[in-house]
Amino acid sequence: MRNLTSTDFLDGKRLFDDGGCASCHIPKMQTGGYSSFAVLNHRTFYPFTDMLLHDMGEGLASGFPSFSASPREWRTAPLWGIGLSEKVSGRVGFLHDGRARNIEEAILWHGGEAKDSQEFYKSLHKEHRNKLIYFLESL
Numbered sequence: 644m645r646n647l648t649s650t651d652f653l654d655g656k657r658l659f660d661d662g663g664c665a666s667c668h669i670p671k672m673q674t675g676g677y678s679s680f681a682v683l684n685h686r687t688f689y690p691f692t693d694m695l696l697h698d699m700g701e702g703l704a705s706g707f708p709s710f711s712a713s714p715r716e717w718r719t720a721p722l723w724g725i726g727l728s729e730k731v732s733g734r735v736g737f738l739h740d741g742r743a744r745n746i747e748e749a750i751l752w753h754g755g756e757a758k759d760s761q762e763f764y765k766s767l768h769k770e771h772r773n774k775l776i777y778f779l780e781s782l
């Protein structure tokens with residue numbers, strides 16, 4: 644995580660929590676103690692995902708099931724490093740099929756179980772939206 648101490652980052656983090664984003668995009672996790680590679684045991688990391696499937700509504704539905712996932716279910720995308728996507732891969736396209744051209748579009752596509760978070764984002768003033776995006780781009 645970068646820009647950890649700036650006011651925009653801290654305000655953005657608060658908005659991330661207030662918007663219920665952290666209920667699926669879980670910030671902090673710790674590895675267990677059972678790996679045969681000792682270095683991997685009890686490690687704290689910041690994935691910003693629960694690694695679980697969620698019903699994301701009709702707008703994101705694919706029209707067909709994938710294995711045991713229904714057409715509306717997607718795995719929570721990890722947000723760690725999201726601000727570096729363009730630098731790392733040379734292209735930007737968010738969500739399972741890359742349809743969102745930027746982070747804001749990705750948030751606005753949220754529906755289903757994440758509908759309240761989408762509504763929360765839409766209710767924010769521009770200045771607060773910018774702070775939330777700034778926070779995400781700093782991860």
Ligand code: HEC
Nearest residue numbers: 662663664667697717718719720737738739749756757760
């Ligand atoms: C109910 C669970 C849930 C909540 C709440 C939620 N998200 Fe998501 N988020 C997801 C899932 C699932 C995806 C992946 C959807 C897909 O691949 O089509 C996702 C994808 C994203 C992405 C795109 C990441 C990428 O690399 O493609 C961003 C950005 C994002 N969420 C931000 C947020 C923000 C900000 C909030 C709060 C305002 C939020 N999410 C609330 C489940 C959630």
